[in-house]
Amino acid sequence: MAIVFEKPKALTDAVLHYCPGCPHGIIHRLVAEAIDELGIEGRTIGVAPVGCAVMAYDYFTCDMIEAAHGRAPATATGIKRCRPDNIVFTYQGDGDLASIGMAETVHAAARNENITIIFVNNAIYGMTGGQMAPTSLPGQVTQTSPYGRDVKLCGWPIKVCELLSTQDGPEYIARVAVNNVKNVKAAGKAIKKAFQNQIDGKGFSLVEVVSACPTNWGTTPQQALSWVESDMLPYYPLGVYKDRSAEKEGK
Amino acid sequence: MAERVLMKGNEAIAEAAIRSGCRHYFGYPITPQTEVAAYMAKRMPKIDGVFLQAESEIASINMVYGAAAAGMRVMTSSSSPGISLMGEGLSYIAGSDVPAFVVNVQRGGPGLGGIQPSQSDYFQATRGGGHGDYHMIVLAPASVQEMASLTVKGFNLADKYSMIAMILADGTIGQMMEPISFEDVEIEHYDKPWALTGTQCQRRHNIVNSLYLQPDVLEKKNFERYEKYRAVEENEALHESYMMDDAEVCVVAFGIASRVAKNAVVAARAEGIKAGLIRPITLWPFPKKALSEAADQVKSFLSVELSMGQMVEDIQLATGCRRPVSLCNRVGGMIPSPDQVLASIRKAAKGEN
Numbered sequence: 001m002a003i004v005f006e007k008p009k010a011l012t013d014a015v016l017h018y019c020p021g022c023p024h025g026i027i028h029r030l031v032a033e034a035i036d037e038l039g040i041e042g043r044t045i046g047v048a049p050v051g052c053a054v055m056a057y058d059y060f061t062c063d064m065i066e067a068a069h070g071r072a073p074a075t076a077t078g079i080k081r082c083r084p085d086n087i088v089f090t091y092q093g094d095g096d097l098a099s100i101g102m103a104e105t106v107h108a109a110a111r112n113e114n115i116t117i118i119f120v121n122n123a124i125y126g127m128t129g130g131q132m133a134p135t136s137l138p139g140q141v142t143q144t145s146p147y148g149r150d151v152k153l154c155g156w157p158i159k160v161c162e163l164l165s166t167q168d169g170p171e172y173i174a175r176v177a178v179n180n181v182k183n184v185k186a187a188g189k190a191i192k193k194a195f196q197n198q199i200d201g202k203g204f205s206l207v208e209v210v211s212a213c214p215t216n217w218g219t220t221p222q223q224a225l226s227w228v229e230s231d232m233l234p235y236y237p238l239g240v241y242k243d244r245s246a247e248k249e250g251k
Numbered sequence: 252m253a254e255r256v257l258m259k260g261n262e263a264i265a266e267a268a269i270r271s272g273c274r275h276y277f278g279y280p281i282t283p284q285t286e287v288a289a290y291m292a293k294r295m296p297k298i299d300g301v302f303l304q305a306e307s308e309i310a311s312i313n314m315v316y317g318a319a320a321a322g323m324r325v326m327t328s329s330s331s332p333g334i335s336l337m338g339e340g341l342s343y344i345a346g347s348d349v350p351a352f353v354v355n356v357q358r359g360g361p362g363l364g365g366i367q368p369s370q371s372d373y374f375q376a377t378r379g380g381g382h383g384d385y386h387m388i389v390l391a392p393a394s395v396q397e398m399a400s401l402t403v404k405g406f407n408l409a410d411k412y413s414m415i416a417m418i419l420a421d422g423t424i425g426q427m428m429e430p431i432s433f434e435d436v437e438i439e440h441y442d443k444p445w446a447l448t449g450t451q452c453q454r455r456h457n458i459v460n461s462l463y464l465q466p467d468v469l470e471k472k473n474f475e476r477y478e479k480y481r482a483v484e485e486n487e488a489l490h491e492s493y494m495m496d497d498a499e500v501c502v503v504a505f506g507i508a509s510r511v512a513k514n515a516v517v518a519a520r521a522e523g524i525k526a527g528l529i530r531p532i533t534l535w536p537f538p539k540k541a542l543s544e545a546a547d548q549v550k551s552f553l554s555v556e557l558s559m560g561q562m563v564e565d566i567q568l569a570t571g572c573r574r575p576v577s578l579c580n581r582v583g584g585m586i587p588s589p590d591q592v593l594a595s596i597r598k599a600a601k602g603e604n
Binding site for chain 1: 275277301303305306307309310311313314315316317318319320321322323325339340343347447448449450451452453456457458459460461462
């Protein structure tokens with residue numbers, strides 16, 4: 001029988017620990033497909049975050065390291081500066097990248113560090129049980145904003161792509177989503193480009209993936225995807241925020 | 252005889268690190284150790300090495316973590332407040348059992364403290380500094396020559412035991428100039444099969460990690476790590492003994508304090524007081540055996556420290572409190588004079604505290 005669909009080679013046989021309806025599985029798959037398609041599995045080194053994806057080191061077949069909370073871009077910098085011929089990526093959530101690790105994120109971007117960052121934004125701290133994230137929306141109810149995020153008390157959500165794209169350093173900044181088939185396909189393309197940029201030596205490439213957390217949002221998986229469309233995407237518009245090479249070519 | 256060159260202590264560390272095969276330096280500016288970074292910034296680009304000024308000490312140590320996991324000889328240097336910021340990263344490096352070389356040129360504390368020499372990070376260094384059960388090998392140079400030779404040794408020990416080796420110096424040793432030579436640089440090579448190199452699709456993936464959610468597995472990891480530490484304690488403790496053969500008062504001091512103490516010991520001998528000096532060269536492992544043996548012989552110990560009395564506790568532990576241990580100290584960037592130490596030796600000889 002002809003095989004029409006199979007697991008990417010860059011994923012191990014380990015069973016993912018993610019909750020039912022969690023898009024991390026889709027995003028892992030997109031990363032693995034990009035690694036497969038580019039033929040870079042043997043020279044890729046991945047950096048796992050602290051957060052829901054903390055055990056990503058068990059899921060990818062490439063060499064992996066578990067970084068401290070928010071420090072993945074620094075750890076990735078250390079690896080990449082030692083092994084410039086390897087492909088180094090980080091996989092981080094919103095608390096990891098946009099809260100505790102904001103300095104590491106901004107400075108890796110400013111240095112145009114030749115690494116790839118997959119930034120999963122689900123507007124909540126998932127692993128610790130649903131606390132307010134730097135990307136939680138105004139009014140969003142979480143365990144630590146039980147009356148809804150009050151921007152007068154807690155400030156406004158951080159828009160990572162908008163912020164980073166104002167910098168001269170980074171090569172490629174894009175926001176994608178995985179709430180429907182069309183968006184998943186576009187997300188795959190952006191992730192592949194972020195790896196291709198590194199292969200081509202172009203520099204810092206970050207893809208923000210707008211994701212969902214049905215468990216901690218207190219919704220069904222279907223409701224969660226609808227909320228992405230109705231509430232998250234208006235606040236976090238999809239698109240390419242910076243693409244230096246394309247700008248140079250006048251595209 | 253190798254050529255002798257006049258160098259600052261901080262520069263001696265940098266040059267010795269390069270001669271030890273270190274080609275990756277990550278750091279953040281802080282007084283009084285900036286010469287290390289400045290030296291590396293000049294030299295590394297000339298020898299295909301990497302000098303990178305990080306955005307913080309937190310980033311520096313996590314860059315070190317990445318480079319160490321990639322199997323490279325790597326280092327960072329800082330001073331007291333910066334080392335506090337590195338606590339998290341040091342703990343991760345220790346928990347992942349990768350080798351790294353870290354320099355702390357101490358200044359007065361706590362808080363922002365001051366920029367003058369201190370030894371008040373003794374507890375922080377010898378007890379690990381970050382969270383969790385772990386140790387670092389802690390080396391305490393007392394001269395510019397030792398800044399170089401203990402750097403070479405530190406890189407070798409870090410690789411040998413796959414753990415952090417730290418130089419615990421002070422602002423005086425870091426800043427002063429002395430003639431030194433580099434004749435004894437010998438690089439020991441150890442396999443790093445765990446290193447992140449890319450699998451080349453030829454082997455199962457390597458994972459560098461400190462997370463073990465199964466308590467029994469985490470417990471086992473800790474027990475295994477402490478087996479390694481026991482080997483370090485057995486094999487790597489270093490000290491210098493000075494005039495200890497017939498000593499009745501044992502002065503214990505390291506780093507710059509040991510040089511003042513040595514002068515005081517000589518002055519005490521001139522007065523007929525049988526004083527001697529034990530200078531720990533490794534602070535962890537602490538030279539327990541030498542101290543314990545000294546306790547069989549001497550009547551009292553005197554700890555000379557630039558802190559409120561930290562090593563004094565290790566002397567009590569090593570000797571089982573069999574002899575009185577008194578403290579002669581200055582803090583905040585002040586250094587005791589030989590006369591102050593001599594006065595303390597006189598008291599210790601009379602059995603006074």
